[in-house]
Amino acid sequence: MRELTADDARHGVLGGGVFACGGGGWRHHGELMGSVATSVGRPVLAEIGELPEDSYVATVTAIGAPAAEDWEIQPVDYVHALQKLMRECDRPISAVMTGQNGYSTTHNGWIQSAMLGVKVLDAAGDIRAHPTGKLGSLGLTSRPGYVSTQVVSGGNRDKHGHFSAVTTGSVQTCDDVLRDISVRTGGFIAAARNPVELSWVREHAALGAISAAIELGAAMEKAAARSAEAVIETVRDRLGARELARGPLRDAVALDTHGGWDHGTFGIGEHLVPYLNEYMAVTSGGERIASYPDTIVILRAEDGLPLAVKDAKEGMEVVLLVADARSLPLSSSAVDPVALGECEQLLDMEFLRYLPERS
Numbered sequence: 364m365r366e367l368t369a370d371d372a373r374h375g376v377l378g379g380g381v382f383a384c385g386g387g388g389w390r391h392h393g394e395l396m397g398s399v400a401t402s403v404g405r406p407v408l409a410e411i412g413e414l415p416e417d418s419y420v421a422t423v424t425a426i427g428a429p430a431a432e433d434w435e436i437q438p439v440d441y442v443h444a445l446q447k448l449m450r451e452c453d454r455p456i457s458a459v460m461t462g463q464n465g466y467s468t469t470h471n472g473w474i475q476s477a478m479l480g481v482k483v484l485d486a487a488g489d490i491r492a493h494p495t496g497k498l499g500s501l502g503l504t505s506r507p508g509y510v511s512t513q514v515v516s517g518g519n520r521d522k523h524g525h526f527s528a529v530t531t532g533s534v535q536t537c538d539d540v541l542r543d544i545s546v547r548t549g550g551f552i553a554a555a556r557n558p559v560e561l562s563w564v565r566e567h568a569a570l571g572a573i574s575a576a577i578e579l580g581a582a583m584e585k586a587a588a589r590s591a592e593a594v595i596e597t598v599r600d601r602l603g604a605r606e607l608a609r610g611p612l613r614d615a616v617a618l619d620t621h622g623g624w625d626h627g628t629f630g631i632g633e634h635l636v637p638y639l640n641e642y643m644a645v646t647s648g649g650e651r652i653a654s655y656p657d658t659i660v661i662l663r664a665e666d667g668l669p670l671a672v673k674d675a676k677e678g679m680e681v682v683l684l685v686a687d688a689r690s691l692p693l694s695s696s697a698v699d700p701v702a703l704g705e706c707e708q709l710l711d712m713e714f715l716r717y718l719p720e721r722s
Contacts, residue, residue: 364413367406367473367483372397374580375573379469380669381583381598382576384659386429386625386641387465387492389671392436396470399438404477408573409458410485411565418561419454420484421445423471424462424554426496426515426541428640430618430625430673431550433519438474440517440553443527445475448514448555451529456558457481460568462488462499466671469576475555486564487572489697491658494624494640494709496538496556497702501567502695503557504534504702513537513556519549526552535701542623550623567695575691587667594667595682602658604686607645608632609664612679618672624709625672629661631683636661638672639710645685654717655706656697658686688719695721 376393400406423445425436449456459481461471472483488499503509511534518526526548530537534557545552579601586593599606608631615635616628628637634647642659645652653659661670664680688697696702698721703714 364407364409364482367401367408369398369401371577372401372470374577374584375469376466376580377583378576378578378580379464380466381579381660382464382490382658383466383492383669383671384641385638385661385670385672386494387463388425388467389429390466393467393470396438396467396474400470400473400477406473406476407482408485409482411561411570414458414482414484414561416561418457419452419558420458420460420561420564421448421456421558422462422488422499422556423459423475424496424499424556425468425471425551426554427545427551428620428623428625429671430620433522434550435519436517436551436553441474442478444514444516444553444555445479447516447527447529448512448558451512451514452558454558458484460484460486460488460564462496463492464490464572464576465492468492469573483573484564485573486568486570487694488568489656489694490569490572490575490691491656492641493655493697495702495705496541497534497699497705498696500534500557500696501559501563502699503559504699509534511537511557513541513554515541515544515552515554517548517552523548546623569692569694571692583667591665591667595662598660598662598667599684602684602686603690604658604660604684606682606684607652608634608683610680612675612681613677629675631681634683636683637710637712639706640672643706643710644712645683651717653685654714656688656693658688658691660684693719693721
């Protein structure tokens with residue numbers, strides 16, 4: 364185990380932004396969460412082998428569409444959601460983990476660790492960011508008899524007031540309800556959900572996901588002292604990615620935020636990148652070149668930093684990279700047919716036929 368530092372927080376934003384795949388929260392929110400967590404206390408990162416076998420782990424997340432204009436999450440919302448889940452759960456929760464990496468989501472759990480003493484598990488429901496809670500739920504959508512407990516807290520205070528709720532039921536139903544809540548409260552809300560045994564996490568999570576983001580961010584920061592191209596090369600080499608295209612970004616299908624998701628498609632040369640909060644596929648000439656859960660990254664050519672959907676502007680010079688899903692830790696939820704079936708409906712495109720096998 365080790366204490367997470369301000370340097371880790373800074374690096375987690377950079378590396379998490381790459382794994383964000385266009386979504387994964389917001390850079391400024393990640394910087395805020397990391398700074399607060401490492402200032403008010405001592406968040407602790409633990410590997411899975413460092414926790415007692417009888418540990419229970421909860422997933423802590425944020426839910427919504429990053430491009431929503433009226434979202435508001437305060438750091439205390441994450442703490443309140445976990446506190447309420449702890450009261451609801453019949454087993455002590457001793458560790459938390461994020462549902463995914465991202466600009467801000469890599470830091471999910473850090474402030475809870477600093478203030479409540481739980482450990483931050485070096486794992487994620489998905490090493491890259493994804494559009495639905497089902498895709499970060501560790502395969503619990505199909506675990507017989509599992510009853511999900513999910514708590515949310517937050518919302519835009521000026522427009523809607525503070526909101527909190529506890530839901531119990533199937534993972535699918537609770538996730539759908541909380542997505543609707545996020546829309547009704549301004550676009551985003553903090554959540555704590557799905558307490559589960561450590562043994563289930565060991566079998567189904569993307570282990571080492573937080574360290575991977577921090578180490579990537581540290582390497583990017585070092586490369587930035589040389590050049591933007593050095594940053595691009597660092598990201599490519601660290602991920603084992605291939606470069607697919609360079610050139611000006613265009614809106615092949617304009618951004619539209621509805622239903623709790625950002626929808627649209629970017630074009631880079633002959634390549635099209637449809638997104639649902641996050642970059643979900645790459646096509647060229649009608650052929651599928653990459654598909655979730657591959658890590659699909661668009662970097663800004665000017666500085667090598669990852670581009671979020673909400674920050675994209677037509678004409679920006681960018682670089683498109685793709686890392687095969689099997690080259691990085693692959694969780695059960697990233698290949699969950701229930702979760703990917705929903706994405707097929709939302710995007711009207713196939714994903715299940717392209718899923719890799721998980722070893």
